[in-house]
Amino acid sequence: MLEKDKHITQSFLASVETHKGILYKICRLYQEGEEDRQDLFQEIVLQLWKAHESFRGDSQFSSWMYRVALNTAIVYLRKQRRYGQHVVQAPYPERGEDVAPLQDSQEKLILFQKAIHQLSKAEKAVIFLYMEGHSGKDMADILGLSPANVRVRLNRVKDKLQSIIKNMGYELR
Amino acid sequence: MNFDELKDAWANEPVEGPSVPTKLKSTTGNAIYRLRKNMKTEFSWTLIGLGLTLIFMFRQGHFSNLTFCAAFMLFAQSGYFFTRFFLFYKRSGRYDIGLKKNIRQFVYELEINMEVYRTYSICVTPLACLAWIGLLGGEHSSYIRQYFNADISTNPEKLISMLAVLVALQVFGAVMLQLHQKTQYNRYLKELKSVVSEFED
Numbered sequence: 001m002l003e004k005d006k007h008i009t010q011s012f013l014a015s016v017e018t019h020k021g022i023l024y025k026i027c028r029l030y031q032e033g034e035e036d037r038q039d040l041f042q043e044i045v046l047q048l049w050k051a052h053e054s055f056r057g058d059s060q061f062s063s064w065m066y067r068v069a070l071n072t073a074i075v076y077l078r079k080q081r082r083y084g085q086h087v088v089q090a091p092y093p094e095r096g097e098d099v100a101p102l103q104d105s106q107e108k109l110i111l112f113q114k115a116i117h118q119l120s121k122a123e124k125a126v127i128f129l130y131m132e133g134h135s136g137k138d139m140a141d142i143l144g145l146s147p148a149n150v151r152v153r154l155n156r157v158k159d160k161l162q163s164i165i166k167n168m169g170y171e172l173r
Numbered sequence: 174m175n176f177d178e179l180k181d182a183w184a185n186e187p188v189e190g191p192s193v194p195t196k197l198k199s200t201t202g203n204a205i206y207r208l209r210k211n212m213k214t215e216f217s218w219t220l221i222g223l224g225l226t227l228i229f230m231f232r233q234g235h236f237s238n239l240t241f242c243a244a245f246m247l248f249a250q251s252g253y254f255f256t257r258f259f260l261f262y263k264r265s266g267r268y269d270i271g272l273k274k275n276i277r278q279f280v281y282e283l284e285i286n287m288e289v290y291r292t293y294s295i296c297v298t299p300l301a302c303l304a305w306i307g308l309l310g311g312e313h314s315s316y317i318r319q320y321f322n323a324d325i326s327t328n329p330e331k332l333i334s335m336l337a338v339l340v341a342l343q344v345f346g347a348v349m350l351q352l353h354q355k356t357q358y359n360r361y362l363k364e365l366k367s368v369v370s371e372f373e374d
Contacts, residue, residue, distance in 0.1 A: 021188040028188075043202055050206075054267065071272055074368055075204040077361075105182040112179055122371035125272065130176075131183045144271020145372070158176060 012052055015061050016045060022062065022132070023069055029116060029124050030073040040076055047072045066129070067142050074121045115164040123157045130154055204361040205266055205279060211357045212262055216255065222301075223251055229308045237321040240307025247300040254293040261286050273372040280365045287354055287362075291347070298346035299339040 016023070023044050027037040048068050055064050116124060122143075129139045139154075140147040165171070230236065230244060261282055267275065310317030325332040 024188045039202065047203060047206070051266070067272070071275060072203055074272065075276065075365060077202045077204055077207070077364060105178065108179060109182045109186060112183075120371045121368055122273075131180055133180065133184070141271060143372075144273035144275065 008052075012049065016048060016065075019062050019065055022065065025132075026069050026073050026128065028113070029128055030076065030121070032117065040073060043076060044069045044072045063138070063142070066132070066134075070125050070128070070142065074125065111165060111168065111170055112161070115161050115168070118164050119157065119160065123153070123160070126150065126153050127157050127161070130157075204364050205276075208283065208358060208361050209262060209265055212258065216258070216262075219251065219255070223248065226301075226304060226308070229305075233308060237307055237318075239321050240304055243300045243303035243307065247297055247304055250293070250296050250300070254289065254296075257289060258286060273369075276365055277369050277372070280362065280369050283358070283362060283365075287358060290354070291350060294346055294350045295343060298343050302339070302342045 023041060024037075026044065027040045031037045031040050048065060051068050055061070116127060119127065125143060126139070129142060134142070136147045136150050136154075139145075140150045143150065145153070226244060226247065236244075264282065265279055270278070306317060307321055310321075320331060320335075
C-alpha cells in the first residue's frame with residue numbers, strides 16, 4: 001500500500017472511530033438483534049469507505065456521515081431469518097394496570113427507544129436526527145424534504161410516539 | 174412527553190458498540206449496492222459474449238453479409254445501450270443529495286433502465302442469434318451456409334421459417350429476461366419502493 005493511501009485509510013478509520021457512537025445509535029434504531037446490528041455497522045463503514053472519495057469536505061465529516069449512514073440503514077435488507085430464531089429485545093419496564101408515570105430518565109430512554117422500533121424507516125430517521133440535535137434546516141437537507149415538511153413530520157412522529165408509549169401503559173413526564 | 178429532557182438523556186447515554194473493523198466484508202446487504210453489483214456482473218458477462226463474437230469473427234475471416242450485418246448491429250446497439258446503463262450506474266450510489274431524493278431518483282431511473290434493458294434484449298436477441306448461427310453454423314454446416322446465402326425472393330418458405338425461428342427466439346429471450354429481472358432486480362426494487370412510499374406519505 002502506498003504511503004498516501006495508508007494515510008487516507010488511517011485518517012478515515014480515525015474519523016469513523018470518533019463518530020462511531022452515532023453509527024451504533026443508527027444500527028440500534030434500525031436493527032433489533034445484536035448480530036444484525038453488527039452486520040449493519042459493518043455495512044455502514046463499508047459504504048462510508050466506498051463513498052469516502054465523494055466527500056469533498058464542504059460539510060463536516062459528521063454531517064456527511066449522517067447522510068451516508070442513514071441512507072445505508074434505510075435501504076439495508078433484513079436478513080432472512082430461519083424459523084424459530086428469535087430476536088433478543090432490550091428489556092423495558094413491565095406494563096402496569098394503569099398508565100404509570102415514569103420519573104427515572106434512564107427508564108424513560110429505554111421505553112422511548114422501544115417505542116421508536118414501532119416507527120417506519122422514514123419516521124425513525126426524522127426522530128433520530130431530532131434527538132441528535134439537528135436543526136430543521138439540517139434535517140431537511142439530510143432527508144431531502146422541505147423544512148415545513150420536516151416540521152409536520154416531526155410533530156406527527158412525536159404524537160405517534162406518545163400514543164405508542166401510552167399503549168404500552170406508560171406516560172413520560 | 175418532554176422531548177428536550179429525553180434529548181439530554183439520549184446525548185449522554187454511553188453507547189458501547191462494536192469496534193470499527195479494519196478489514197471490511199465484501200458482501201453487502203444494501204439494496205442499491207446489490208443492484209449495482211448485479212449490473213456489474215451482467216455487464217461483464219455481456220462483454221465476454223461480445224468478445225467471443227469478435228474472436229469468432231476474426232478467426233473465421235469470411236462470413237455471409239447477413240452474419241456481418243447482424244454482428245455489426247449487435248455491437249452498435251450494445252454500445253448504445255451499455256453507454257446508457259453505464260451512465261445510470263455512475264449516477265447511482267451518490268450521497269450528495271438528500272435521502273428521499275436519492276432513493277426516489279434511483280427507483281425512478283431503475284424502472285426506466287429495466288424497461289430499456291427489456292428493449293435492449295428484444296433488439297439484440299435476434300441479432301445475436303443470427304450472428305452466432307451464421308458464425309458457428311456457417312463454418313460447420315453447408316446447410317446453414319446455403320440457408321444464409323439463399324435468395325429469399327425465390328425461396329419464400331425459407332424466409333418464413335427464418336422469421337419464425339427469430340420470433341420464437343425473441344419470445345424465449347423476453348420470457349427469460351422477465352424471469353431474470355424478477356429474481357435479480359424486482360426484490361430490491363420492491364424494497365426501495367416501500368421506502369419511497371414512506372417518505373411520500
